[in-house]
Amino acid sequence: MTTSRKISTAARSSEIWSISTDMDSDPEETDNTPLDQSFGKKKKRTIYTAGRPPWYDSEGQGKEAFVIGLAGGSASGKTTVAKKIIESLNVDWVGLLSMDSFYKVLTPEQHEAAARNAYDFDHPDAFDFELMATTLRNLKNGKRVDVPVYDFATHSRAKYSRTMYGANVILFEGILSLVNKELRELMDLRIFVDTDSDIRLARRLRRDIAERGRDLKGVLKQYNTYVKPAFQQYIEPSLQYAHIVVPRGGENTVAIQLIVQHVKDRLHQRGFDVRSKLLSEQASVDHDSLKILPETKQVCGMHTIIRNKDSNRDDFVFMTNRLACLVIEYSLSFLPFEDYTIDTPQGVPYNGKKFTGKLCGVTILRAGEVLEPALMSVCKDVTIGKILIQTNDQTENPELHFLRLPGDISSSHVILMDATVATGAAAIMAIRVLLDHDVPQERILFVSIIASKLGIQNVAYAFPQIKIITTALDPTVNDSYHILPGVGNYGDRYFGTGSSD
Ligand SMILES: Nc1ncnc2c1ncn2[C@@H]1O[C@H](COP(=O)(O)OP(=O)(O)O)[C@@H](O)[C@H]1O
Numbered sequence: 001m002t003t004s005r006k007i008s009t010a011a012r013s014s015e016i017w018s019i020s021t022d023m024d025s026d027p028e029e030t031d032n033t034p035l036d037q038s039f040g041k042k043k044k045r046t047i048y049t050a051g052r053p054p055w056y057d058s059e060g061q062g063k064e065a066f067v068i069g070l071a072g073g074s075a076s077g078k079t080t081v082a083k084k085i086i087e088s089l090n091v092d093w094v095g096l097l098s099m100d101s102f103y104k105v106l107t108p109e110q111h112e113a114a115a116r117n118a119y120d121f122d123h124p125d126a127f128d129f130e131l132m133a134t135t136l137r138n139l140k141n142g143k144r145v146d147v148p149v150y151d152f153a154t155h156s157r158a159k160y161s162r163t164m165y166g167a168n169v170i171l172f173e174g175i176l177s178l179v180n181k182e183l184r185e186l187m188d189l190r191i192f193v194d195t196d197s198d199i200r201l202a203r204r205l206r207r208d209i210a211e212r213g214r215d216l217k218g219v220l221k222q223y224n225t226y227v228k229p230a231f232q233q234y235i236e237p238s239l240q241y242a243h244i245v246v247p248r249g250g251e252n253t254v255a256i257q258l259i260v261q262h263v264k265d266r267l268h269q270r271g272f273d274v275r276s277k278l279l280s281e282q283a284s285v286d287h288d289s290l291k292i293l294p295e296t297k298q299v300c301g302m303h304t305i306i307r308n309k310d311s312n313r314d315d316f317v318f319m320t321n322r323l324a325c326l327v328i329e330y331s332l333s334f335l336p337f338e339d340y341t342i343d344t345p346q347g348v349p350y351n352g353k354k355f356t357g358k359l360c361g362v363t364i365l366r367a368g369e370v371l372e373p374a375l376m377s378v379c380k381d382v383t384i385g386k387i388l389i390q391t392n393d394q395t396e397n398p399e400l401h402f403l404r405l406p407g408d409i410s411s412s413h414v415i416l417m418d419a420t421v422a423t424g425a426a427a428i429m430a431i432r433v434l435l436d437h438d439v440p441q442e443r444i445l446f447v448s449i450i451a452s453k454l455g456i457q458n459v460a461y462a463f464p465q466i467k468i469i470t471t472a473l474d475p476t477v478n479d480s481y482h483i484l485p486g487v488g489n490y491g492d493r494y495f496g497t498g499s500s501d
């Protein structure tokens with residue numbers, strides 16, 4: 001199991017990470033880089049192995065992940081086959097989970113036995129199947145999970161775990177992955193990697209000595225005492241539960257391509273294109289949740305300047321900042337305030353109001369940053385989280401690329417900020433992320449400068465209990481998902497990058 005170890009080192013520095021691979025490279029040479037370091041590597045294709053699905057349906061519900069289980073003897077090539085499937089699938093948001101993560105924590109006596117190659121790591125009792133099933137079920141349902149990180153050299157779990165998010169496809173590999181009924185039932189496709197025992201032993205010897213800190217004598221002892229008997233007693237019989245058997249593992253490109261085609265077909269049946277689905281859906285929702293800043297002449301005057309294609313950047317930024325302050329102040333008025341009476345210097349009581357909850361901001365990068373200074377100027381010590389959602393050039397679907405949220409977000413009210421809301425797809429994804437971090441809908445205030453009617457409909461339909469606050473509601477979006485009349489590319493005009501459109 002090579003991948004999970006490489007991934008785990010990345011997991012320490014980033015909650016979300018990717019495997020970047022050269023299209024033609026040997027999967028064993030896969031370079032696993034934390035996502036933020038992989039930006040700009042033009043020649044590499046990024047396969048997301050931990051992350052939120054790129055889309056939800058118009059009701060904000062994530063679709064179930066397609067789960068592929070891969071079983072087979074130790075060193076049969078399960079990981080290699082899994083990685084080849086990921087590469088050929090070329091689908092964003094694929095998760096790879098290994099049974100190894102669920103080895104039970106050893107007692108000191110068991111540790112001592114393991115050091116003598118006298119502990120049975122191949123028996124079902126060595127694994128925490130309950131945690132395994134819960135984790136896989138949560139991932140299948142698109143939920144965030146914390147996965148233990150296993151170190152073969154020390155036979156122990158690392159102090160840190162890695163966070164995985166639901167995905168379109170989850171590959172789950174492990175020697176006993178088809179042995180357990182509960183796990184099997186979570187799998188949409190079950191694969192058995194069938195490699196000759198001599199080859200498995202040869203590979204295991206090489207790998208365990210090179211990578212797992214073992215010696216020749218120890219590997220042979222463990223193999224003969226535990227690995228081989230467990231293969232005969234548990235693993236080989238589980239072949240009967242496989243839908244597909246892959247003889248020879250990773251080198252069997254024909255079998256892998258057949259599997260890939262099958263998975264692609266099944267994914268296609270589940271539907272992929274959320275943007276166009278959102279665009280075409282005219283859900284009728286009442287707008288109780290929508291709060292538009294009253295359109296005074298001043299507000300209209302500011303819009304006249306930011307919408308004017310000939311306005312210079314200084315004026316654009318100045319008017320945006322003014323609008324941002326107004327809309328942020330306006331949005332704060334929807335927080336729950338309590339009655340609060342104070343004494344004035346004259347000794348006369350004043351019946352006032354006080355916000356007693358906690359508040360934090362979350363910016364949808366990059367355009368959401370135009371609202372950040374306004375929030376920080378009115379809420380002194382507010383903490384701000386960031387979510388980077390970008391549109392995939394090929395699929396035109398939004399993808400979650402970076403996430404850093406305040407630690408106490410689940411107990412806070414959250415001002416979620418984006419400059420514009422076009423189809424609502426990015427907002428829906430950002431709100432799902434907040435919900436997955438246990439922020440209730442009622443505590444989310446989604447604030448923007450300009451929103452399209454369609455975007456508001458989509459967001460409000462998906463999340464009827466959140467408040468959506470904006471300064472103007474525009475009638476429509478064009479085929480490129482730009483709001484009409486809108487302002488063009490908000491981020492570019494505000495930050496002075498690119499050319500506005
Ligand atoms: N087709 C192959 N040819 C040569 N070596 C291979 C091949 N497939 C896998 N290996 C090597 O065998 C070892 C075990 O492979 P891996 O895919 O991690 O198996 P598993 O996940 O079943 O334990 C790794 O060191 C890997 O590099």
Ligand SMILES: Nc1ccn([C@@H]2O[C@H](COP(=O)(O)O)[C@@H](O)[C@H]2O)c(=O)n1
Nearest residue numbers: 001073074075121122152155174175227
């Ligand atoms: N501390 C451990 C834990 C497990 N093993 C062996 O790993 C094998 C499973 O991993 P694969 O990547 O080969 O599927 C299993 O056969 C265990 O014997 C170990 O040696 N030490």
